[in-house]
């Protein structure tokens with residue numbers, strides 16, 4: 199049986215970082231990345247943004263240049279799926295039947311799209327957006343498409359809407375909740391994005407539950423039918439209703455899983471030779487005193503660095519503050535921290551313009567800040583939250599007040 203040193207399962211943001219960080223931390227044995235993707239790790243964020251809008255080409259998507267993996271002797275096994283992990287004998291089995299031995303193992307299995315389960319869900323013209331192939335398939339289908347409906351008014355749905363509008367397509371977004379981005383932002387931010395999209399010609403429909411994709415005899419989607427009987431013509435539908443972590447492999451291997459593979463602040467599972475990082479892992483969040491699975495590139499990278507240090511026998515706890523970004527048209531949203539549990543918001547700036555920030559508090563404590571085209575507020579917010587600085591909420595809305603005073 200081939201001995202593969204450290205085996206990393208998955209081939210995206212977390213895996214790419216973990217492999218490189220392992221060498222930086224002094225790992226001497228082989229490193230083998232087993233990925234079901236057909237190419238080396240590429241960035242997912244541009245898929246719904248610049249790549250879909252045809253401003254970024256595929257060759258610019260690679261996370262690291264191929265030469266870097268070669269120099270660091272990182273062996274990629276592409277288009278391979280790990281079908282079983284045996285932690286007792288420290289082996290993985292591939293879908294092609296091959297068995298590989300490991301000394302250490304990393305789960306970077308990420309997440310997959312949540313599929314809609316309604317009548318017509320398998321019709322021709324229904325698309326999802328997670329992988330490069332999804333976008334390439336979508337781009338081919340866009341030719342000649344007249345009416346696009348996007349199901350889901352979260353980040354993926356809205357970024358996709360913005361990119362497709364920039365290409366001149368007619369777009370309707372249907373969201374089940376009363377407002378866009380309801381799960382993740384305050385009403386002021388939802389209202390801002392609704393206005394932004396409507397000003398750019400997107401039809402936004404909220405509080406509508408999609409019931410069926412109506413198809414022609416050919417099996418191609420023609421309409422989206424909602425539970426209240428309303429219909430929206432569609433020859434192409436993109437479903438963006440969230441993701442599910444890929445946990446089945448870890449569960450079958452006997453690892454504890456909740457919303458993600460359960461790890462500690464060192465990215466360790468209960469098995470001392472197995473770590474997990476990225477979208478698949480649930481971990482203790484510093485600053486917030488809760489267990490959380492995050493879905494973001496900064497988290498995947500930070501946790502991968504932590505996991506690599508752990509595998510090399512070092513102790514570097516996860517200390518990063520969560521952050522996230524979204525680009526839509528000319529607007530850059532940057533989010534510092536996590537707003538869950540907030541009981542008050544303060545708006546700094548004019549929410550009817552394209553420049554303001556929303557500050558989320560629980561009692562007196564600053565939890566998170568959403569910054570609309572306000573990179574300075576974002577940088578300061580990160581520092582203020584991570585240093586747990588006291589903030590006088592009454593001074594926040596005074597634009598003449600210099601926030602740096604609090605640092």
Ligand SMILES: Cc1cc2nc3c(=O)[nH]c(=O)nc-3n(C[C@H](O)[C@H](O)[C@H](O)COP(=O)(O)OP(=O)(O)OC[C@H]3O[C@@H](n4cnc5c(N)ncnc54)[C@H](O)[C@@H]3O)c2cc1C
Pocket residue numbers: 207208209210211212213232233234235242243244245246278279280281306307308309310327328329354444447475476477478492493494495496498521522523524525
């Ligand atoms: C369109 C889009 C836009 C996004 N925009 C942003 C953004 O603006 N900002 C941001 O912070 N984040 C964004 N994200 C989220 C971000 O891309 C994810 O958080 C990140 O990709 C997580 O990386 P990961 O390596 O943990 O998992 P993933 O990217 O999910 O990769 C895991 C890989 O492992 C593979 N795999 C799973 N099981 C196996 C197995 N058994 N064998 C082999 N391979 C396996 C999976 O198929 C997948 O390819 C976006 C995501 C998408 C899809």
